[in-house]
Amino acid sequence: MAGSSSIPVVCIDGPSGSGKGTISRAVARAAGWHLLDSGALYRLVALAGAAAGITGDDVPRHAALARAMRVEFGWRPDGDEQVRLDGRDVSAELRSETAGAGASRVAAWPEVRAALLERQRASARAPGLIADGRDMGTVVFPDASLKIFLTATPEERALRRYKQLKDKGSAVNLAALSREIAERDLRDRTRQVAPLRPAADACVIDSTGLNVEAVVARVLDLGVARRLWPQGLKA
Ligand code: C5P
Numbered sequence: 001m002a003g004s005s006s007i008p009v010v011c012i013d014g015p016s017g018s019g020k021g022t023i024s025r026a027v028a029r030a031a032g033w034h035l036l037d038s039g040a041l042y043r044l045v046a047l048a049g050a051a052a053g054i055t056g057d058d059v060p061r062h063a064a065l066a067r068a069m070r071v072e073f074g075w076r077p078d079g080d081e082q083v084r085l086d087g088r089d090v091s092a093e094l095r096s097e098t099a100g101a102g103a104s105r106v107a108a109w110p111e112v113r114a115a116l117l118e119r120q121r122a123s124a125r126a127p128g129l130i131a132d133g134r135d136m137g138t139v140v141f142p143d144a145s146l147k148i149f150l151t152a153t154p155e156e157r158a159l160r161r162y163k164q165l166k167d168k169g170s171a172v173n174l175a176a177l178s179r180e181i182a183e184r185d186l187r188d189r190t191r192q193v194a195p196l197r198p199a200a201d202a203c204v205i206d207s208t209g210l211n212v213e214a215v216v217a218r219v220l221d222l223g224v225a226r227r228l229w230p231q232g233l234k235a
Pocket of ligand 1: 016038039040042043100103104105107108132133134135136184188
């Protein structure tokens with residue numbers, strides 16, 4: 001079965017604003033493993049759909065774009081991420097709430113999820129993969145070596161997202177953002193395919209009130225206990 005290869009995979013799933021992205025990046029860097037930002041793929045499908053002028057719920061065309069789109073993830077010299085979609089730099093658009101909302105819409109369509117499955121599994125390469133998303137542990141990598149489900153209170157998640165967007169210079173309103181996040185969470189939790197929920201064998205970490213270093217240290221300790229990497233790695 002795909003996803004049961006010998007490459008070790010650590011899944012970090014959870015709702016918007018739970019800190020998955022930050023924690024996954026830090027753990028991947030500390031361990032020297034590859035990183036899969038699966039949310040970015042759903043965001044890219046939404047952007048590709050908009051760029052192609054697809055209006056409404058044209059599921060087959062979105063699924064075709066999900067299979068065909070050419071995606072390059074990289075880093076700028078200043079350390080910021082750089083993402084290209086079919087050769088176009090979409091780094092800023094990708095992280096907007098519009099792209100997030102579009103992602104959550106296309107992510108509810110089984111054909112789009114199926115179209116992205118192999119792309120996600122193919123990102124498992126030696127020495128290992130940190131997979132960040134909603135269904136990494138439940139669907140994409142059911143045999144992962146370690147599954148983390150990261151949570152935080154809705155208030156804290158909205159506040160984190162608010163700070164993140166503000167730091168990037170976006171004009172944001174906390175009340176509107178809280179509403180958007182609540183809507184997105186509800187859609188992600190209640191959709192028919194791959195709804196957001198912890199895998200039965202996931203370790204749940206509530207990051208409310210914890211700083212990034214504390215959460216990374218917890219994940220690194222869990223990896224040591226599973227013999228995925230040596231003790232003493234630093235974020
Ligand atoms: O994590 P991020 O905010 O980038 O994800 C955007 C949206 O993509 C989520 O709200 C969710 O609807 C969808 N998604 C998903 N499955 C994943 C990752 C993201 O359905 N594995």
